[in-house]
Amino acid sequence: MSSREWTRRTFLQxxxxxxxxxxxxxxxxxxxxxxxxxxxxxxxxxxxxxxxCEICFWKCGxxxxxxxxxxxxxxxxxHHPLSRGKLCPxxxxxxxxxxxxxxxxxxxIRVGERGSEQFREATWEEALDRxxxxxxxxxxxxxxxxIAMLYHGAGGSFFKTLMKGLGSPNVAxxxxxxxxxxxxxxFELTFGEGLGSPENLDIPNARALALIGSHLGENMHNTQVQxxxxxxxxxxRLIVVDPRFSVAAGKARHWLPIxxxxxxxxxxxxxxxxxxxxxxxxxxxRSQTVGFDQLAAExxxxxxxxxxxxxxxxxxxxxxxxxxLAQAAPHALVHPGRHVTWYGDDAQRSRAIALVNALLxxxxxxxxxxxxxxxxxxxxxxxPAPPEHRPAADRKEGEHLFxxxxxxxxxxxxxxxxxxxxxxxxxxxxxxxxxxxxxPRKTIAAIQELDFLVAxxxxxxxxxxxxDVVLPECTYLERHDDLMxxxxxxxxxxxxxxxxxxxGDSKPGWWMAKExxxxxxxxxxxxxxxxxxxxxxxxxxxxxxxxxxxxLVRTGVLKTExxxxxxxxxxxxxxxxxxxxxxxxxxxxxxxxxxxxPVYRRPEMPGPGQFRLLSGRAPVHTFxxxxxxxxxxxxFPENEVWVNRAVAADLGLKSGDRVLVRNQDDxxxxxxxxxxxERIRTDCVYMVHGFGHTSKGLRAARGRGGNxxxxxxRYATDPLMGGTGMNVNFVTLEKVEA
Amino acid sequence: MAPRPERSFGMAVDTVAxxxxxACVIACKSENQVPDGHSRRWVNQEVRxxxxxxxxxxxxxxxxxxxxxxxxxxxxxxxxHYDLATGTVQVSEADCTGCKACMASxxxxxxxxxxxxxxxxxxxxxxxLMQGRTTACVEICPTSAITVGELDDPGSDLSRLLRSxxxxxxxxxxxxxxxxxxxx
Numbered sequence: 001m002s003s004r005e006w007t008r009r010t011f012l013q014x015x016x017x018x019x020x021x022x023x024x025x026x027x028x029x030x031x032x033x034x035x036x037x038x039x040x041x042x043x044x045x046x047x048x049x050x051x052x053c054e055i056c057f058w059k060c061g062x063x064x065x066x067x068x069x070x071x072x073x074x075x076x077x078x079h080h081p082l083s084r085g086k087l088c089p090x091x092x093x094x095x096x097x098x099x100x101x102x103x104x105x106x107x108x109i110r111v112g113e114r115g116s117e118q119f120r121e122a123t124w125e126e127a128l129d130r131x132x133x134x135x136x137x138x139x140x141x142x143x144x145x146x147i148a149m150l151y152h153g154a155g156g157s158f159f160k161t162l163m164k165g166l167g168s169p170n171v172a173x174x175x176x177x178x179x180x181x182x183x184x185x186x187f188e189l190t191f192g193e194g195l196g197s198p199e200n201l202d203i204p205n206a207r208a209l210a211l212i213g214s215h216l217g218e219n220m221h222n223t224q225v226q227x228x229x230x231x232x233x234x235x236x237r238l239i240v241v242d243p244r245f246s247v248a249a250g251k252a253r254h255w256l257p258i259x260x261x262x263x264x265x266x267x268x269x270x271x272x273x274x275x276x277x278x279x280x281x282x283x284x285x286r287s288q289t290v291g292f293d294q295l296a297a298e299x300x301x302x303x304x305x306x307x308x309x310x311x312x313x314x315x316x317x318x319x320x321x322x323x324x325l326a327q328a329a330p331h332a333l334v335h336p337g338r339h340v341t342w343y344g345d346d347a348q349r350s351r352a353i354a355l356v357n358a359l360l361x362x363x364x365x366x367x368x369x370x371x372x373x374x375x376x377x378x379x380x381x382x383x384p385a386p387p388e389h390r391p392a393a394d395r396k397e398g399e400h401l402f403x404x405x406x407x408x409x410x411x412x413x414x415x416x417x418x419x420x421x422x423x424x425x426x427x428x429x430x431x432x433x434x435x436x437x438x439x440p441r442k443t444i445a446a447i448q449e450l451d452f453l454v455a456x457x458x459x460x461x462x463x464x465x466x467x468d469v470v471l472p473e474c475t476y477l478e479r480h481d482d483l484m485x486x487x488x489x490x491x492x493x494x495x496x497x498x499x500x501x502x503x504g505d506s507k508p509g510w511w512m513a514k515e516x517x518x519x520x521x522x523x524x525x526x527x528x529x530x531x532x533x534x535x536x537x538x539x540x541x542x543x544x545x546x547x548x549x550x551x552l553v554r555t556g557v558l559k560t561e562x563x564x565x566x567x568x569x570x571x572x573x574x575x576x577x578x579x580x581x582x583x584x585x586x587x588x589x590x591x592x593x594x595x596x597x598p599v600y601r602r603p604e605m606p607g608p609g610q611f612r613l614l615s616g617r618a619p620v621h622t623f624x625x626x627x628x629x630x631x632x633x634x635x636f637p638e639n640e641v642w643v644n645r646a647v648a649a650d651l652g653l654k655s656g657d658r659v660l661v662r663n664q665d666d667x668x669x670x671x672x673x674x675x676x677x678e679r680i681r682t683d684c685v686y687m688v689h690g691f692g693h694t695s696k697g698l699r700a701a702r703g704r705g706g707n708x709x710x711x712x713x714r715y716a717t718d719p720l721m722g723g724t725g726m727n728v729n730f731v732t733l734e735k736v737e738a
Numbered sequence: 739m740a741p742r743p744e745r746s747f748g749m750a751v752d753t754v755a756x757x758x759x760x761a762c763v764i765a766c767k768s769e770n771q772v773p774d775g776h777s778r779r780w781v782n783q784e785v786r787x788x789x790x791x792x793x794x795x796x797x798x799x800x801x802x803x804x805x806x807x808x809x810x811x812x813x814x815x816x817x818x819h820y821d822l823a824t825g826t827v828q829v830s831e832a833d834c835t836g837c838k839a840c841m842a843s844x845x846x847x848x849x850x851x852x853x854x855x856x857x858x859x860x861x862x863x864x865x866x867l868m869q870g871r872t873t874a875c876v877e878i879c880p881t882s883a884i885t886v887g888e889l890d891d892p893g894s895d896l897s898r899l900l901r902s903x904x905x906x907x908x909x910x911x912x913x914x915x916x917x918x919x920x921x922x
Binding site for chain 2: 072073074075076085086087088089092093095216217218220222225226228229230232233245247248249250251255257619620630631632634635636644645677678679680681
C-alpha cells in the first residue's frame with residue numbers, strides 16, 4: 001500500500017480534487033517549505049514587519065515574519081483594530097500569492113491579437129513610454145475624459161491622482177455597482193448615510209442578528225467574523241435567510257430557506273408584522289422618523305400568508321423570526337449584507353432592510369449601528385488645481401440619480417456605445433474585468449473599441465490577456481501604499497510597508513504612477529520622491545509628532561481617541577436626509593418617480609428544468625484573486641455546483657460527477673464537480689465564485705472548476721443607482737461522461 | 739497508560755464559534771513547515787437531516803494527544819512517546835522507521851507519512867508551549883474557537899471552559915482518554 005493511501009485526509013483530498021489536487025504539491029512545488037528546515041521554528045529570531053494585508057479588501061493588520069530575506073509566516077497584528085492578532089485563512093496563506101511562480105515579473109507588450117495572450121518582455125523604460133504615449137494620444141484626440149480607470153485595491157490611489165491630473169472623472173471600482181453600491185444607496189435614502197467598510201455593525205453586543213443571503217463564516221471578513229463568533233458565544237439569537245444551508249445557517253435558531261428572488265417580500269412582511277403587532281420601538285419611531293403612517297399603509301398587504309405564497313417561508317416562521325428580532329430590540333440587527341447586486345431591485349431591498357432596522361430603533365444603540373469615528377488625517381496638500389472636465393460618462397443625464405459613485409458597468413457601456421461620449425482607453429488596476437463585470441461578452445466587445453488598454457496587476461489575470469501593455473506590480477508585502485484611516489469603532493491610521501524586496505522586475509504602483517506622470521507632464525501631482533515623504537507630510541499636517549510617526553512604523557498602527565460609540569438616550573441626531581430624520585417614506589424617491597416605500601414585484605422565475613444560478617464565497621478564497629494561490633488551493637482546490645440531492649437523483653447525478661452548466665443564452669462553463677446535497681433548495685444551484693479561469697498564465701487556476709461569471713450574460717439594472725443584479729440567470733446541467 | 743506528566747496540556751474546540759475556515763490549518767503549516775499536500779490539522783463538517791430540517795456541526799480537529807495512546811503502545815521503536823514535560827504525544831523523528839503501526843492504530847487518522855520517511859502529526863506546538871507561548875492554531879483563529887491549556891490547572895482557561903460548557907470527546911469507546919474536547 002502506498003503511503004498516500006494511509007491517511008484519510010490525503011486520500012480525501014485526492015478524491016475531492018479528482019487527481020488535480022492530489023498532484024498539486026509535487027507538480028507545482030512552492031519552494032516555501034524546505035523540508036530540512038522543518039520542526040521547531042524559533043520565531044523570536046525572525047524580523048517582524050507590521051503591514052496591511054490585501055488578499056481581500058478588509059485591510060487587516062498583518063505581521064510578516066521575515067527570515068533570510070524571505071517571508072516565512074503571516075500572523076495577525078495584535079495592535080491593529082481590524083485583526084486584533086487574528087487572521088482569516090486567506091491572509092494566513094498570503095505567502096502563496098507572494099511566492100506564486102506565475103507572478104508577473106517583467107513588463108510586457110502585446111505582439112498578437114488582443115486576447116491572444118501573446119506578449120514580449122519589455123524594459124520598464126519602453127513599457128512606460130508606450131503607456132504614456134497610448135494615454136497621451138487618446139487624450140489629444142478625444143479629450144482626457146476618454147481615458148477611464150477601472151480598479152480595485154489600495155494601490156489604486158496613486159493612479160487616481162494621475163487621472164485627476166489628466167482631467168478625467170471616469171474612475172470606477174466595480175465594488176460599487178457590482179457589489180455593495182445598492183446597500184449604500186438604500187441606507188443613504190433612509191438614514192442619510194451609507195455604511196462604508198467596515199460596516200458600523202455592533203454585532204458583539206447584538207442579542208439577535210438576521211443575515212439575508214450573507215454567509216458570514218464562509219465570507220471571512222476577519223473582524224466581522226470575530227464579532228459574529230463573539231456574539232454567538234454570548235447567546236445572540238441568529239436568523240439566517242438563505243436558499244442554502246450555509247455554515248451560518250447551521251448556527252441559526254431560525255433558518256428561512258427562502259425562494260430566491262423574493263427577499264423583498266419577506267422584508268416587507270417583517271416590516272408589516274413589526275407594525276401590526278406593535279413590536280416596533282414607538283418612542284424611537286415617534287422622535288427619529290418621518291412617514292410612519294404612510295409606511296404602515298403601504299406594507300399592510302404583506303401579511304404572513306401573502307409573504308408565504310411568494311417566499312415559501314411558513315407564516316409561523318416569519319412571525320417567530322420577527323418576534324425574535326423585536327424581543328431583542330434595540331439590541332437587534334438585520335445585517336445589511338455586502339455583495340447585494342442580485343435582482344435589480346437591490347437598492348429598494350436594502351432600503352427595506354434599513355426600514356426593519358429603523359423600526360427596531362437600533363441606530364446608535366448597543367447591538368445596533370454604532371457611531372464610527374476616524375483618525376484625523378489631512379489630505380495631500382499642495383497639488384495643482386485639477387483641469388476642468390466633462391461629467392463622467394457612466395450614465396446619461398437624469399439616469400440612476402441616486403448613484404453615489406461612478407459605475408464601472410456604465411463606463412463599459414459608454415465604451416461600447418460611444419455615448420454620452422467615447423471612451424478610448426482603459427487603465428485597469430487590479431480588477432479582472434472579464435470576471436468582475438456581468439456579461440463578459442460585452443466587456444470583450446468594449447475592449448475591442450479601445451485604442452489603448454494598460455493593465456497593472458500582480459498575476460496574469462484574464463484582463464491582462466486583452467491588454468496592450470501589462471505592468472507588473474509587486475504585492476502588498478513588497479511595497480508602500482498611501483496611509484489608511486478607515487471609519488471604525490476604534491479610529492486608527494495604518495501603514496502598508498514592505499517586508500521584502502519586490503520579486504523580479506515588479507514595481508510598486510506609486511512608482512509606476514509617478515513615472516507615467518513624468519512622461520505626461522504631470523510631475524506636479526507627485527511632489528515627493530517616495531511615499532514615506534507623503535506619509536510624513538500628511539501626518540505632520542494632521543498634528544502627529546515624530547514619536548507617533550515612529551510608532552506607526554514600528555507597530556503598523558497609530559490609534560487615536562474614539563468618539564462615543566452610542567447615542568445618549570433622548571439625544572437628537574442629525575440624519576443626513578432632506579428631512580433630517582429617518583425617512584420611512586421617501587419624498588426624494590417620490591419626487592424622482594420611484595416607490596417612496598419599497599414595493600415587491602415578483603421577478604422572472606426559472607422555467608421547467610431550469611435552476612436559478614446563485615454564487616458565493618469559500619472561506620479560503622477572495623473571488624478569483626486567490627484561485628492561483630497554491631497554499632489556499634490546497635485547502636479548496638476547485639468549486640462544485642451544489643444541487644439539491646433529490647433533484648440530482650432525478651437528473652441521474654451524484655456527488656463527484658462532472659457537469660457542464662449552461663444558461664438561457666447558451667453560455668456554458670465546466671466541467672464542474674457536482675455536490676448533491678440536502679443543503680440547498682430545489683429551484684436553484686450554487687457555486688463558489690472565482691474558479692474556471694482561462695488565462696494561460698494562471699497555471700494553477702486554469703481549468704479548475706466552473707466560472708459563474710461566464711453564465712452571467714444577463715443582468716437586471718437597478719433603476720435607482722445602476723447596480724447590476726446578477727442572480728437572474730437560469731441554468732441547466734448536462735452530465736459529462738468520464 | 740502514560741506516566742504522570744509534569745504538566746498536562748489539552749485542547750478544546752468550540753463548535754459554536756468554529757466556522758471551519760481553515761485558518762488554523764494554514765497557520766499550522768507555516769509554523770511547522772508541514773510539506774505540500776499534507777497537514778497536521780483538518781476541518782470536519784457533519785450535516786444531518788433532510789431539507790429543510792438540517793443540523794450541522796463544524797470543528798477544527800487534530801491529534802487528540804491521548805492519555806492512553808494506541809500509537810504509543812503500538813510503536814515498536816519507542817519513537818511515538820509521551821512527552822512528560824507537556825503531557826502531549828510526540829514522535830522522535832530519529833527513532834521512527836516509518837513502519838506505520840501507529841497510523842494503523844490511531845482511531846483519529848491524525849498521522850501521515852512525511853516525505854522524508856517518518857510519521858508526522860500535531861505536536862500541540864510543543865516548542866511554543868515550552869517557551870510559554872500558545873499554539874499557532876490558537877494564535878491565528880479568527881473566532882477564538884480553539885483553546886489550549888493545562889488540564890491539571892483548575893485556573894486555566896481550558897479548565898474553566900470544560901467546567902462551564904457541555905463537552906464531548908471523540909471515539910472514547912476506543913479507550914484512548916483523549917485530551918481533546920469539543921464544546922457544544
